[in-house]
Amino acid sequence: MRYVTATTEQEALTVLKGGDVRVVAGGTDLFPAMNDQAVLPPALDISALAAFHGITRTESGWRIGAATPWRDIIRADLPAMFHGLQAAAREVGSVQIQTRGTIGGNICNASPAADGVPPLLTLDAKVDLISENGCRRVPLSDFLLGVRQTDLRPGELLRSIVIPDLPDHCLSDFEKLGARRYLVISIAMVSALVVPDGSGGFSDARIAVGACSAVARRLTRLEELVVSAQRAEFLEEIYSGHFTALSPIGDVRASGAYRMRVSETLVRRMLTGFLKEGACG
Numbered sequence: 001m002r003y004v005t006a007t008t009e010q011e012a013l014t015v016l017k018g019g020d021v022r023v024v025a026g027g028t029d030l031f032p033a034m035n036d037q038a039v040l041p042p043a044l045d046i047s048a049l050a051a052f053h054g055i056t057r058t059e060s061g062w063r064i065g066a067a068t069p070w071r072d073i074i075r076a077d078l079p080a081m082f083h084g085l086q087a088a089a090r091e092v093g094s095v096q097i098q099t100r101g102t103i104g105g106n107i108c109n110a111s112p113a114a115d116g117v118p119p120l121l122t123l124d125a126k127v128d129l130i131s132e133n134g135c136r137r138v139p140l141s142d143f144l145l146g147v148r149q150t151d152l153r154p155g156e157l158l159r160s161i162v163i164p165d166l167p168d169h170c171l172s173d174f175e176k177l178g179a180r181r182y183l184v185i186s187i188a189m190v191s192a193l194v195v196p197d198g199s200g201g202f203s204d205a206r207i208a209v210g211a212c213s214a215v216a217r218r219l220t221r222l223e224e225l226v227v228s229a230q231r232a233e234f235l236e237e238i239y240s241g242h243f244t245a246l247s248p249i250g251d252v253r254a255s256g257a258y259r260m261r262v263s264e265t266l267v268r269r270m271l272t273g274f275l276k277e278g279a280c281g
Contacts, residue, residue, distance in 0.1 A: 001040040001042070001043065002042040002043070003042070003043045004042065004044050004045065005045040005048055006045065006046055006048065006049060007048055007049075008049070009049060009051060009130065009157075012044060012046055012049065012157060013130070013131060013132050013155065013157065014132075015042075015044045016044065016154075016155050016156075016157065017132070017155055020042070021041065021042045021044050022034075022041050022043045022044070023043075023044050023046060023108075023157065024044065024045045024046070024047070025045075025046055025047055025052070025066065025102040025105050026047070026067075026069060026100040026101045026102045026105055027100065028093070028100050028101040028105065029101075029105055029111075030043075030105075046067055046157065051065065051159060052065045052066050052068075052104070052159055052160070053065040053067050053068055054068060055072065055073065060164060061162065061163050061164040061165040062082075062162070062163045062165070063160050063161070063162050063163075064103055064161045064162075064163070065159070065160050066102065066103065066104025066105075066107075066127075066157075066158045066159055066161065067102050067104055068102060068104075069098065069099060069100060069101060069102050069103075070089040070092045070097075070098040070099075070101055070102070070103065070116075071089075071098045071099045073085065073086060073089045073103065074086055074090055074098065079166075079168060080168065080169070080170055080171060080172060081123065081163075081165075081170050081172055081193065082123075082172070083172045083173060084118075084119035084122060084123075084172035084173050084174040084191045084192070084193060085116065085119040085120065085123065085172075085174070085191075087119075087173060087174040087175075088115045088116055088118070088119045088174040088176075088189075088191065091115050091176055092106070092115050092116070103116055104158045104161070107120075107127065107140070107143070107150075107158065107161070108150060108152060108158055109148070110145075110146070110147065110148045110215070111147075111148070112147055112211055112213065112214055112216070113185050113186045113189070113210060113211040114210065114216070115174075115176065115186070115189065115210070117140070117144065117208075117210055117215070117216040118189055118208035118209065118210040118216045119172065119174050119191040119193075119208070120140055120163075121140060121141060121191070121206070121208040121216055121217075121218055122172065122191050122192060122193040122206035122207070122208050122218075123163045123164075123166075123172075123193065123206075124139075124164055124206070125139075125140045125161050125162070125163050126138060126139050126140060126161070126162050127140055127143050127158055127161055127162075128158070128159050128160045128161075129152065129153075129156045129157065129158055129159070130156065130157050130159045131153070131155045131156045131157070132155060133155075135159075137162065138151060141218065144215040144216070145215070146214045146215060147214050166195070167195050169195070169196060170193060170195045170204075171193070171195075171196065171274050171277050171278065172191070172193040172194075173191065173192060173270055173273065173274075174189070174190070174191040175189065175190055175191075175266050176189035176190070176210075176211075176266075177189070177262050177266065185211075185253065186211040187211060187253050187258070187259055187262060188209065188210070188211050188248075188254075188259045188262040188263045189209070189210040189211050189216075189266075190208070190209050190210075190263060190266040190267050191207075191208050191210075192205070192206065192207045192208070192267070192271065192274070193205070193206045194206075194226070194271075194274050194278070196274075196278035199231075200230075200231040200232075200275075201227075201229070202226055202227055202274070202278070203227065204227065205222075205226035205227050206218065206223060207219045207222055207223055207267060207271075209243075209263050209267070211248075211259070212247070212248040212259050212260065213245070213247050213248065214247070217245040219242060219245055219246075220245070221241070221242050221244075222238065222243070222267070225237060225238070225242065231275075232275050235268060235271065235272065235275075238264070238267070240260075240264070243260060243263060243264060246259075246260060246263060
């Protein structure tokens with residue numbers, strides 16, 4: 001197996017031109033998947049590239065390097081808009097996985113149950129992709145195409161995730177249900193972000209559900225209800241039609257119908273908590 005540790009972006013992009021190359025940042029998804037392969041493809045390690053690391057403030061928001069490990073996200077001093085992402089980071093695998101696994105790898109692996117994706121969707125995240133042809137920026141919702149499928153083109157690397165700024169008083173959270181507390185693939189997961197309007201309601205709401213479709217989905221109809229309704233009245237108006245964007249499958253972990261019920265329960269619980277927080281705030 002040929003293993004290259006890139007020391008510059010240009011070196012990494014040059015290696016990528018060689019054809020079938022696996023990109024490694026933390027390796028927590030890649031190496032287990034390669035155990036059964038008799039012939040291993042070349043691997044490109046980007047973990048030494050400084051531009052792929054760190055969480056930084058920008059003029060219009062925030063930038064997270066694609067090779068930033070979950071541990072750094074958990075420990076970072078971030079505003080309330082990131083509380084959902086940090087809660088998701090604490091649910092990723094074990095402490096060892098959180099130390100090695102990266103946010104970019106979680107995205108590019110494109111698992112329907114990727115913990116980081118729902119909170120990133122509520123943050124309206126975009127991904128910056130670089131190649132020898134330049135850089136292009138794509139909304140995360142467009143980048144994820146299906147199970148293990150992304151819009152990453154030949155010769156491209158995911159360099160960073162960019163997130164627009166939000167009001168300081170916004171509220172965000174993440175919750176998932178699995179067969180046990182840790183080291184589990186989710187049955188369903190929910191992340192939500194709201195901006196209290198000061199009168200008991202919300203001026204903005206983003207709600208995303210993972211592990212219930214080929215890719216995590218925003219519930220835009222429900223978001224519209226939450227913003228348009230007066231105070232807590234929307235809780236009484238939530239019904240199955242607000243979850244039609246989801247298409248959960250049945251497998252060894254749960255039936256599709258159970259996943260749908262769990263999603264609604266988690267959403268209601270989270271929104272109820274936000275209403276209480278907003279009232280106290």
